[in-house]
Amino acid sequence: MNSLLQAIVDIWNESGFVRLFTLGTGNNLWERIASGGIGNLIMLGIACILLYLAIKKQFEPLLLLPIAFGMLLVNLPLGEVMKSQFNTLVPLTEQEYANYLKGIFDQSYPVFEMNGQYYWQHFETGGLLWYLYQGVKFGIYPPLIFLGIGAMTDFGPLIANPKSFLLGAAAQLGIFATFFGAAALGLTGISDLTFSSQEAASIAIIGGADGPTAIWLTSKLAPHLLGPIAVAAYSYMALVPIIQPPIMRALTTKKERSVVMQQLRPVSKTEKIMFPIFVTLIVVLLLPSAAPLVGMLMLGNLFRESGVVERISKTAQNELMNIITIFIGVTVGATANAATFLQPKTILIIILGLIAFSVGTAGGVLFGKLMYFFTGGKVNPLIGSAGVSAVPMAARVSQKVGQQENPANFLLMHAMGPNVAGVIGSAVAAGVLLTLFQ
Amino acid sequence: MWAFDTIFVMEGMKMGEFKFISTLASVKASEVILDALFVIAIGVIVVFIALILLTAIFWLFGKFMQQGQKTSVFEEKGVNNDTSSEPHILPEIPVAEAGISEEVVAVISAAVAAMSADGKRYTVRRVRRVVNRPVWAAAGIAESTRPF
Structure with missing residues (x-):
């Protein structure tokens, strides 16, 4: 009976429950909390809050839900879902060596000879999510997501009004302004507030309001920040209807918000087919580092507009997109372990991300005002805020704020132009940052 | 850290060819600010160049396509004008097909x-x-x- 009880106690002591209430190692109490089981416990709480926001509040649920669950999984002690694969060399015993000479040896384990001693290579298998994470690490998933986005996007409004490209460019101001802010924090001399140039660039890209672009750039420049940056990027994208309207109203007059724009001209099929080809040629020749994102985005769009590969187009829009969304969400969430997430920098990233988003919105609206001025009042500046990407939510916000002034005003299609231009703009901005800092 | 490794030379520099001119010990606030401003300038200029190029190309392309459409419409009208001298009798077509209430x-x-x-x-x-x-x-x- 005693041995049975002892076995149960041993199992309990070896379980994850006990590990959840331990402290790790570190120089101060916070470091010990972050590196121990209590840190995991805090992360489980954060994961549950994100799950609540995704399910109950429907904040970008398609991504926030798998991200939150990945975060929950990785913070369960002993689960080792993100344990990396590693290889070790194990010396062959005499018996194994004799078998090896006879050919009786598992051929899947390579045998090496060093200094007269034979070793076999032992593969320690990694966790499931570690393998899936390689698609993020090597920058495979974000371009594939872009393929699906391209197949889903109608660039017609942008082709009909190419000036929208400029609004898409202006809304990227937030990215570069935030880079400045993140870099300037280094002047404080406090190590916890200092970001490397790569980290600053990764944080700044949140201002592009484009999740896959943010993940792509961060995976290349500062992969240790993937968790906080992805959570910040998707949270702010979900909060577009709350963040943008006050900024839009503060920067525009009632008269500007009431502008009714001319109906867009119809766009021919030829123009829609030529668009992805031209964009790829120009952007990739100008900025080769943007090739994976822009190339895949435009390939997806060519699938859609060519009309000859409908099956592939449907797959890119649905099945492929959904599969990659699951993989990218759960693995990015799984990078948010307690030790990396529970840092003062995470709070800074959240704050800087908000600044990036707000400045980007302001940049778009202010450029919209400039266009309003130069076109003699033909452009409604509200469409400028849609230049931050976040398709199609930002365009819907332009429509909604416009209709509050004039219920008969339909800005949606006009705002879709800068909105999809913003996707191209943020991919170009990511290419610039990658070129500068990789 | 940012201040440790990326103090850029401002003149005669190409993208991707940075030189270090300073270590943390000699970093000045003005240098950090200048470097960040340099990144902003490069970034904004490149993004705007790319998108202005696209704006120009698609504006021209749009004009070209619209011109092409107008020409074809005009040509169609021209063909009709040639035959306008003859009496043009359209067959009588019922507005609603039989069986549609x-x-x-x-x-x-x-x-x-x-x-x-x-x-x-x-x-x-x-x-x-x-x-x-x-x-x-x-x-x-x-x-x-x-x-x-």
Whole structure:
């Protein structure tokens, strides 16, 4: 009976429950909390809050839900879902060596000879999510997501009004302004507030309001920040209807918000087919580092507009997109372990991300005002805020704020132009940052 | 750290060819600010160049396409003008095909009228059936045969 009880106690002591209430190692109490089981416990709480926001509040649920669950999984002690694969060399015993000479040896384990001693290579298998994470690490998933986005996007409004490209460019101001802010924090001399140039660039890209672009750039420049940056990027994208309207109203007059724009001209099929080809040629020749994102985005769009590969187009829009969304969400969430997430920098990233988003919105609206001025009042500046990407939510916000002034005003299609231009703009901005800092 | 490794030379520099001119010990606030401003300038300039280029190309392309459409419309009109001297008798076509009730025509007209919110006026000139099989059957066949 005693041995049975002892076995149960041993199992309990070896379980994850006990590990959840331990402290790790570190120089101060916070470091010990972050590196121990209590840190995991805090992360489980954060994961549950994100799950609540995704399910109950429907904040970008398609991504926030798998991200939150990945975060929950990785913070369960002993689960080792993100344990990396590693290889070790194990010396062959005499018996194994004799078998090896006879050919009786598992051929899947390579045998090496060093200094007269034979070793076999032992593969320690990694966790499931570690393998899936390689698609993020090597920058495979974000371009594939872009393929699906391209197949889903109608660039017609942008082709009909190419000036929208400029609004898409202006809304990227937030990215570069935030880079400045993140870099300037280094002047404080406090190590916890200092970001490397790569980290600053990764944080700044949140201002592009484009999740896959943010993940792509961060995976290349500062992969240790993937968790906080992805959570910040998707949270702010979900909060577009709350963040943008006050900024839009503060920067525009009632008269500007009431502008009714001319109906867009119809766009021919030829123009829609030529668009992805031209964009790829120009952007990739100008900025080769943007090739994976822009190339895949435009390939997806060519699938859609060519009309000859409908099956592939449907797959890119649905099945492929959904599969990659699951993989990218759960693995990015799984990078948010307690030790990396529970840092003062995470709070800074959240704050800087908000600044990036707000400045980007302001940049778009202010450029919209400039266009309003130069076109003699033909452009409604509200469409400028849609230049931050976040398709199609930002365009819907332009429509909604416009209709509050004039219920008969339909800005949606006009705002879709800068909105999809913003996707191209943020991919170009990511290419610039990658070129500068990789 | 940012201040440790990326103090850029401002003059004569190409992208990707940075030189370090300072270590943390000698970093000045002005240098950090200048470097960040340099990144902002490069970033904004490149993004705007790329998108201005695209704006120009698609603006020109749009003009070209619109011109092409106008020309073809004009040519079509020209062909009609050549034959306008002859009496042009159109065959009499019933507005609504036989078997389509007046109520259905009224419903279709109402749906079209609902499209007139943009200020343009539309007129229903003819109502006719375009398929002989039921709509759901046609949709089913289209869905089943599309992959092939």
